[in-house]
Amino acid sequence: MTTNIAEIPVRKICCIGAGYVGGPTCSVLALNCPDIQVTVVDRNELRINQWNSENLPIYEPGLEEIVKQCRGKNLFFSTDMAPALKEADLIFISVNTPTKTFGLGKGRAADLKFVESCARLIAEVCDRSKIVVEKSTVPVRSAASIVNVLKANTKPGVSYQVLSNPEFLAEGTAVNDLKNPDRVLIGGEESEEGKKAISALSWVYRHWVSADKIIEMNTWSSELSKLAANAFLAQRISSINAISAVCEATGADVSEVAQAIGLDSRLGPKFLQASVGWGGSCFQKDILNLVYISESLNLTSVAAYWQQVIDMNEYQKSRFGERIVQSMFNTITDKRIAILGFAFKKNTGDTRESPAIHVAKHLLEEGAFLHIYDPKVEKAQILLDLDQLDEESGISIHTDPYEAAKGTHALVVCTEWDQFIVNTYDYQRMYDSMLKPAFVFDGRKILNHSALTKIGFHVETIGKRHGQSFQDHNWAGTNGI
Ligand code: NAD
Ligand code: UGA
Numbered sequence: 001m002t003t004n005i006a007e008i009p010v011r012k013i014c015c016i017g018a019g020y021v022g023g024p025t026c027s028v029l030a031l032n033c034p035d036i037q038v039t040v041v042d043r044n045e046l047r048i049n050q051w052n053s054e055n056l057p058i059y060e061p062g063l064e065e066i067v068k069q070c071r072g073k074n075l076f077f078s079t080d081m082a083p084a085l086k087e088a089d090l091i092f093i094s095v096n097t098p099t100k101t102f103g104l105g106k107g108r109a110a111d112l113k114f115v116e117s118c119a120r121l122i123a124e125v126c127d128r129s130k131i132v133v134e135k136s137t138v139p140v141r142s143a144a145s146i147v148n149v150l151k152a153n154t155k156p157g158v159s160y161q162v163l164s165n166p167e168f169l170a171e172g173t174a175v176n177d178l179k180n181p182d183r184v185l186i187g188g189e190e191s192e193e194g195k196k197a198i199s200a201l202s203w204v205y206r207h208w209v210s211a212d213k214i215i216e217m218n219t220w221s222s223e224l225s226k227l228a229a230n231a232f233l234a235q236r237i238s239s240i241n242a243i244s245a246v247c248e249a250t251g252a253d254v255s256e257v258a259q260a261i262g263l264d265s266r267l268g269p270k271f272l273q274a275s276v277g278w279g280g281s282c283f284q285k286d287i288l289n290l291v292y293i294s295e296s297l298n299l300t301s302v303a304a305y306w307q308q309v310i311d312m313n314e315y316q317k318s319r320f321g322e323r324i325v326q327s328m329f330n331t332i333t334d335k336r337i338a339i340l341g342f343a344f345k346k347n348t349g350d351t352r353e354s355p356a357i358h359v360a361k362h363l364l365e366e367g368a369f370l371h372i373y374d375p376k377v378e379k380a381q382i383l384l385d386l387d388q389l390d391e392e393s394g395i396s397i398h399t400d401p402y403e404a405a406k407g408t409h410a411l412v413v414c415t416e417w418d419q420f421i422v423n424t425y426d427y428q429r430m431y432d433s434m435l436k437p438a439f440v441f442d443g444r445k446i447l448n449h450s451a452l453t454k455i456g457f458h459v460e461t462i463g464k465r466h467g468q469s470f471q472d473h474n475w476a477g478t479n480g481i
Helices: 022-032 045-051 063-070 081-087 113-125 142-153 174-179 192-206 219-250 254-262 283-296 300-327 355-365 379-385 401-405 427-433 449-455 474-478
Strands: 012-016 037-041 075-078 090-093 130-134 160-164 184-188 214-218 336-340 369-373 395-398 410-413 439-442 458-461
Touching: 012 022, 012 081, 022 037, 022 063, 022 075, 022 090, 022 174, 037 081, 045 075, 063 174, 075 081, 081 113, 090 113, 090 192, 113 130, 113 142, 130 142, 130 192, 142 160, 142 219, 160 192, 160 219, 184 192, 184 219, 192 214, 214 219, 219 254, 219 283, 219 300, 283 300, 300 355, 300 439, 300 458, 336 355, 336 401, 355 369, 369 401, 379 395, 395 401, 401 427, 427 449, 439 449, 449 458
Parallel strands: 012 037, 012 090, 037 075, 090 130, 130 160, 184 214, 336 369, 336 410, 369 395, 410 439, 439 458
Antiparallel strands: 160 184
8 A cells, every 4th residue: 555645634535425426436445445434425315224234225246245344344324414524534526417407408418406515515514624526427617616616605714625536437347447447537726735635535546546547637627538438438339329220221230340340459349339229327418418518618510419429329229119119010009028128238227318218118109018127127116217106007027037028929138137148048938938929129139149040039139130131132233232
């Protein structure tokens, strides 16, 4: 472990927000910094009770073990915010920053009301100087607003340094991402005080992250880098999904195209998996935020460029739903369809902006009865996402995939859970229990399609035409090729 090079010693940390970021981040921090006491506070009592129980509020591989190891030693979860804030040397703001649902910037701008209320509470209760770290994803120059709120309400003799330290973890791999980050960004003021604060936070990370991965920069670059990184990641998926539509129309196979593209060392193989569409709580809201900022700055071409990444995702989700209906003889009214996977990606129970919601709603509108199975998503959450109070309106939620498949016309894979692959599930058993012809729609390209076809399934997947042959390619002639 390194020595404390900063002049502000960090012995106690408080994190406001015990969500998908605050919980795992502080757990990994506590694990790696036994000399620091970490208290995660939240106003949501249920969430805090869950963090203090056997059933954590979120599922992340490896997280439970860390919480069990550190909780009660140097990791605490509490709703009692004022004492934890008062005691802390450094405060992380890790609250949600959703898209505004009303007023100026409705549907696009980030709603910073939770961040602002944190700044007000800090100023109200703290009676000594502290470092305040913006960990939530925020629009560029948000740190200036936090500084303003703090300054306007600060007690005499107290001062604050506000840093930007965006989080890059992905759900499902959060623990590993936090233990081995590609980089840690720390943005701060260029003043002496700013530099001391950056050093103090850097010292915390140096407990487990090598110095070359800790990048210091100006606050606005740090804030913008977070939005830009998410926009670039989503853009790559939208790009391969756009190509998947061309593949389906021509007979090319998007997996082969992705492999060919990814072998170019300038592009690399990651984030080229064509899918039913990307989901999750952040890509959409962060790109919408970038679009809004660009428009506000009169950069209309920039705004239109990034908007297209979202539009392509909407197109992809709708296209998949429409393909299911078309393949099943243009009607799914009164047909039973099993949806395998409801989370927005594997290894998480999170359904925020999950493409499965879009697909399920599309199928319900077309009159289908849905039988939904996900290994980690709670029944109540699925019903909430589908605007249902109970299971009466054409929806049944199952805890067993074979029960979900029984008596249905089709299986629709919406999440890439490892357990869905052919070697793990007995698809012959599913097929035998289904109505014929039995369809599989693989929205994640994870199944063994030739094995399923051998069983007797009619298989449709993203970015590949069913039963393609050279005779299918009549379009080429019409284009003079
Ligand atoms: P979340 O909704 O899971 O958790 C936020 C928590 O903050 C909630 O428990 C809420 O009760 C609490 N909260 C809100 N206002 C509060 C207040 N004034 N006082 C006390 N508690 C308050 O959100 P999240 O997914 O953890 O995301 C948090 C931030 O991190 C967002 O800005 C998000 O964009 C960003 N981010 C998220 C991820 C991710 O994978 N989820 C990854 C990187 C960055
Ligand atoms: C994403 C980023 O990867 C994180 O770096 C970032 O910190 C986080 O957003 C955030 O700011 O919230 P996350 O949304 O948790 O993380 O998960 P991803 O792995 O990025 O997947 C997002 C969506 O894209 C999922 O629906 C996933 O299934 C889909 N996806 C991903 C594809 O369709 N194809 C791919 O090749 C990769």
